[in-house]
């Protein structure tokens with residue numbers, strides 16, 4: 001069964017026609033695109049709509065139009081997402097949500113709106129002042145605004161009851177993803193990162209109710225696998241939270257001798273350290289989860305606990321030996337953070353390696369050499 | 382070769398005087414340790430700091446000064462050695478390089494800030510920049526989070542959130558200075574601010590004259606310091622009275638910044654500070670004058686009527702930060718602003734200077750060009766370089782593009798005539 005699930009997952013992940021979502025659409029459902037990083041998927045789900053991860057074009061999209069709209073020094077995901085639009089592949093979207101992660105994503109949301117007037121485009125301003133006494137109120141009001149707009153898209157009242165029910169579903173889903181991550185951390189020989197990633201990412205491309213049983217069944221199979229640990233170093237991958245690296249690059253890291261024991265791939269889909277509150281007014285719970293329950297992130301300012309302290313904690317908790325810093329080319333939030341991450345890692349004597357990528361890269365030989373050298377230097381130290 | 386063109390007038394001189402006085406204050410505060418705070422230019426709340434006599438430090442002005450004086454590159458390289466990427470905003474790199482070279486604190490000309498106040502007004506790089514300054518200077522960071530203008534108007538909750546934070550900022554200023562907040566002092570400051578804003582708006586409006594009395598891109602820099610840095614002081618208000626008088630006189634005389642105004646253009650995007658004069662000359666040569674520019678409105682859109690209000694000082698500060706500045710508005714709002722400039726300031730063309738460092742401005746400018754050429758039929762030129770990093774400016778390429786554009790524009794004028 002596992003092989004089949006993984007194959008199907010790979011099919012979904014590599015398919016930029018979004019075929020499962022198209023079926024949903026054909027059956028009369030509505031689809032809401034979620035541009036990285038974090039999206040309050042519960043709001044979409046509670047409106048009976050399908051939240052769909054729209055995360056660029058991967059390796060498969062040739063830029064024909066979008067590179068005349070965004071300059072060469074802009075990250076690939078912005079251009080390839082726009083290109084998907086120009087090529088009609090996002091024609092299935094009834095709405096798409098962007099948020100205040102960076103200047104590029106913000107401008108992209110505007111350009112998207114102008115070029116595709118039939119799609120409801122919303123731009124969420126997530127709070128950055130986590131210390132203000134007004135911050136949860138603000139976040140709640142922002143979620144309410146988005147909910148009201150989405151209500152107009154789906155034509156259904158997104159009531160508190162529906163929302164509370166959706167919170168339960170997504171908490172369950174995130175708990176299963178967390179279980180996969182815990183398994184990989186504790187017994188990395190049983191589940192590779194490519195496997196985990198494909199399975200996880202497939203969940204952003206299909207209805208959550210369909211994905212949960214797949215996760216449950218796969219988890220059981222992964223657990224019962226027997227495999228001997230390899231001679232690998234344990235690494236945390238940081239900075240790939242928005243544009244996604246090609247699967248081939250993840251494979252290269254694993255082949256070169258890394259057990260990836262934690263990462264921030266698609267981080268927004270598992271943004272919370274603790275489950276969203278299941279009691280009380282649901283918008284408030286979601287707001288509180290964002291402000292007080294979410295992970296450190298390059299796209300969220302929180303001076304109460306510094307981001308680099310979060311990274312060091314992550315390294316310790318996952319018993320990692322090193323950090324592979326893997327930003328997308330031109331990704332400013334990630335590239336800025338590198339400076340302070342690096343300083344903190346060096347202070348803590350944690351080795352690190354920088355591996356910059358682009359979603360559409362297809363040769364990895366140089367990277368392979370660098371990673372192998374890095375791994376060797378650590379294994380034989 | 383023709384003699385270097387001189388652009389300096391009275392306004393330039395006066396601006397220099399009052400800005401120098403501010404630098405002198407800063408240099409003194411660096412030695413004495415008087416309270417100071419870092420602040421960003423865009424949609425700022427300098428009035429509040431002023432109400433506590435806290436010296437405002439503007440790292441952006443620091444960065445642009447280095448660029449103009451051609452001192453930026455070594456600072457940028459220093460930052461890159463620390464791990465900053467070639468693709469990070471070079472304003473930040475130059476500023477951090479300067480900090481690391483002893484420019485900040487008792488050894489330098491800029492005080493080590495007592496607080497770092499990040500007015501997060503649109504630009505996400507601001508957040509990173511000020512996190513880094515706060516970290517390196519070991520200063521408390523206040524993140525003043527301004528909700529982006531993402532609907533036609535801000536919601537009541539957006540305003541409540543900002544007001545709450547302004548109160549919290551005031552409490553922090555009280556703590557840092559040991560002074561009690563004096564609302565009457567703030568009213569007085571807002572009165573001066575409004576007077577300067579009146580002058581700003583009037584000056585910008587005068588550029589509707591043919592010829593325009595000054596270049597609203599290149600010469601606006603003389604007004605941007607006083608309006609964004611010194612706003613709320615008597616010196617700035619007086620400066621604008623004098624500037625308006627000078628420009629009105631120019632209009633009456635039918636004089637402009639160039640011997641002849643042959644093309645009226647709108648300029649979008651920040652200038653290449655390391656090659657400011659070279660760049661300017663490439664346009665001057667064609668008799669091209671900017672009659673309006675978007676860059677000059679990063680701090681505020683006073684030409685559209687907003688004023689700080691002494692009767693409602695804090696509310697008006699909040700409104701300015703959320704609504705009435707360029708950076709907290711979408712790029713589509715910017716299209717509309719430019720369209721309005723083209724129509725009401727009667728421009729012949731749009732020039733987009735696309736800045737590698739600044740994705741706030743530049744990401745999507747290709748779409749902007751598409752909109753203006755295809756949908757509105759406005760001739761549009763897009764050129765690329767940087768506002769801080771001299772390595773991205775290629776004079777020859779720049780000249781070719783600009784010459785070709787104006788040749789075509791001239792041809793078009795002849796045909797239409």
Ligand code: SF4
Nearest residue numbers: 075102242243331332
């Ligand atoms: S990859 Fe980085 S720069 Fe590009 S949209 Fe995502 S967060 Fe922004």
Ligand code: SF4
Nearest residue numbers: 470504506739740741
């Ligand atoms: S990105 Fe642009 S607005 Fe932001 S700090 Fe850099 S130059 Fe300024």
